[in-house]
Amino acid sequence: MTTVNCCCKELQDATGSRPALQRMVIFDWYDGPTSGILVCEECGTAYLFVMVDWDKDHELRIFSLAPLPGGSLDAVITFFQEPAKWPIWFPERLKVPTAEFRAQMDVLDRIIDCAGEPTIILAWNRSARNAVVAKYLPSELIPMVKSWFDLEDGHPLYDWFAYMGFER
Numbered sequence: 560m561t562t563v564n565c566c567c568k569e570l571q572d573a574t575g576s577r578p579a580l581q582r583m584v585i586f587d588w589y590d591g592p593t594s595g596i597l598v599c600e601e602c603g604t605a606y607l608f609v610m611v612d613w614d615k616d617h618e619l620r621i622f623s624l625a626p627l628p629g630g631s632l633d634a635v636i637t638f639f640q641e642p643a644k645w646p647i648w649f650p651e652r653l654k655v656p657t658a659e660f661r662a663q664m665d666v667l668d669r670i671i672d673c674a675g676e677p678t679i680i681l682a683w684n685r686s687a688r689n690a691v692v693a694k695y696l697p698s699e700l701i702p703m704v705k706s707w708f709d710l711e712d713g714h715p716l717y718d719w720f721a722y723m724g725f726e727r
């Protein structure tokens with residue numbers, strides 16, 4: 560078992576290695592992170608992540624990752640106006656948002672809106688608090704990516720567990 564951390568740009572060679580997507584800013588929480596930003600420690604690329612599926616215990620979460628423009632992470636840190644707590648940071652201002660802070664949320668929305676199409680699907684373990692495995696998302700599957708919370712009946716449009724090699 561190797562502990563090499565694999566850059567998001569070299570996932571095809573990732574057999575036996577852990578994705579270097581480690582630092583996380585949490586935007587939404589349901590028993591654990593459901594959306595936010597993940598940063599590749601090897602190349603510094605920041606991704607907007609959205610949960611597309613989870614297991615029944617809410618332990619193993621499947622995220623879609625869409626690249627954000629350079630500078631997005633700094634913009635987010637500036638926006639929250641509090642010291643970032645790495646590797647996993649749930650900003651205090653989001654945990655207990657004031658009315659004044661809610662009124663500023665469009666600033667965060669504008670950063671999020673700059674994300675590109677999703678390019679990676681990632682399995683993330685809540686207890687271990689780290690990425691388990693990551694795979695590139697072929698462009699034909701982009702239309703299948705939908706936030707779990709936007710699904711009509713809780714059934715994802717695609718079997719992401721099978722795609723990542725997990726049984727449900």
Ligand SMILES: [Zn+2]
Pocket residue numbers: 565566567568579599600601602603604
């Ligand atoms: Zn990378």
